[in-house]
Amino acid sequence: MNNQLESIFEDWHPVSAAEDLHAGQETQTRLLARNVTFGRTADGVLSGHWHRDDGGLEPMSAMEKYGAIWLSFSANPKPIFDIPEFQETDRRVVSAGATRINVSGLRAVENFLDMAHFPFVHTDILGAEPLTEVLPYNVEVDEIRNEVIATECRFAQPKASATALEPIETKYIYRVTRPYVAILYKTCPPDPARWDVLCLFVQPSDEEWCIAHTLMCYIDDVNTDEQLRRFQQTIFGQDLMILLNHVPKRLPIAPHRENPVKADVLATTYRRWLRSSDLQFGAIRD
Numbered sequence: 001m002n003n004q005l006e007s008i009f010e011d012w013h014p015v016s017a018a019e020d021l022h023a024g025q026e027t028q029t030r031l032l033a034r035n036v037t038f039g040r041t042a043d044g045v046l047s048g049h050w051h052r053d054d055g056g057l058e059p060m061s062a063m064e065k066y067g068a069i070w071l072s073f074s075a076n077p078k079p080i081f082d083i084p085e086f087q088e089t090d091r092r093v094v095s096a097g098a099t100r101i102n103v104s105g106l107r108a109v110e111n112f113l114d115m116a117h118f119p120f121v122h123t124d125i126l127g128a129e130p131l132t133e134v135l136p137y138n139v140e141v142d143e144i145r146n147e148v149i150a151t152e153c154r155f156a157q158p159k160a161s162a163t164a165l166e167p168i169e170t171k172y173i174y175r176v177t178r179p180y181v182a183i184l185y186k187t188c189p190p191d192p193a194r195w196d197v198l199c200l201f202v203q204p205s206d207e208e209w210c211i212a213h214t215l216m217c218y219i220d221d222v223n224t225d226e227q228l229r230r231f232q233q234t235i236f237g238q239d240l241m242i243l244l245n246h247v248p249k250r251l252p253i254a255p256h257r258e259n260p261v262k263a264d265v266l267a268t269t270y271r272r273w274l275r276s277s278d279l280q281f282g283a284i285r286d
């Protein structure tokens with residue numbers, strides 16, 4: 001199986017929100033087109049296995065980090081990217097749940113990076129007509145961390161978050177740390193000097209299926225967990241309508257597939273960054 005040579009087999013992948021896996025619980029899922037079992041013992045110890053075609057079990061690496069459970073097929077996985085905000089003790093880590101979607105996880109990440117659809121898809125929440133223009137922003141590939149980073153993104157938003165009481169110009173930073181991981185930093189209305197952190201951790205279950213895990217790491221002492229969750233799920237429900245219409249379901253990353261007029265700079269950079277890697281899973285390379 002060629003896919004085994006891909007570096008995503010050395011990566012950590014999310015399979016659950018940490019709060020959804022209880023002590024003594026075992027769960028089945030799919031990861032990189034394999035059946036996987038993972039669980040927590042009564043003592044809280046994590047473990048994972050993948051199922052060979054002949055029915056045998058192979059051990060996986062397992063850990064809890066950033067409010068999620070992560071598995072890797074490798075016995076020596078690559079170190080996971082850093083999100084320092086999770087160490088700040090006044091933040092709340094809240095899961096907005098897991099959503100199974102009939103589309104490549106790369107499509108889910110690319111859609112998450114799309115600011116141009118705010119006024120049309122998230123009308124009167126993350127955008128509103130006539131303010132439909134995406135203002136210029138910076139995009140670069142950080143060669144040291146091997147991440148795509150977009151800075152100085154800003155958008156006039158009627159209801160930027162559960163804590164926003166009035167329309168504000170929201171500032172955004174996007175980090176794409178791995179092909180299936182995107183992290184959004186956005187203006188934190190109660191504390192404008194800091195950023196709320198919204199993580200899209202995508203579980204690449206099959207080439208044309210993924211499970212999106214959304215984790216919030218927010219500064220907010222007003223809303224309940226349920227209110228934060230509901231806000232995020234409303235947004236995500238609107239994105240689902242778009243995602244389900246993507247054709248093809250895998251993400252085309254070949255240069256001749258690009259439409260430079262239509263594509264925005266962040267999505268174009270993301271596709272180019274994927275193209276420069278060895279990624280096959282969920283992508284169309286020709």
Ligand SMILES: [Fe+2]
Binds near residue numbers: 117121122
């Ligand atoms: Fe969206």
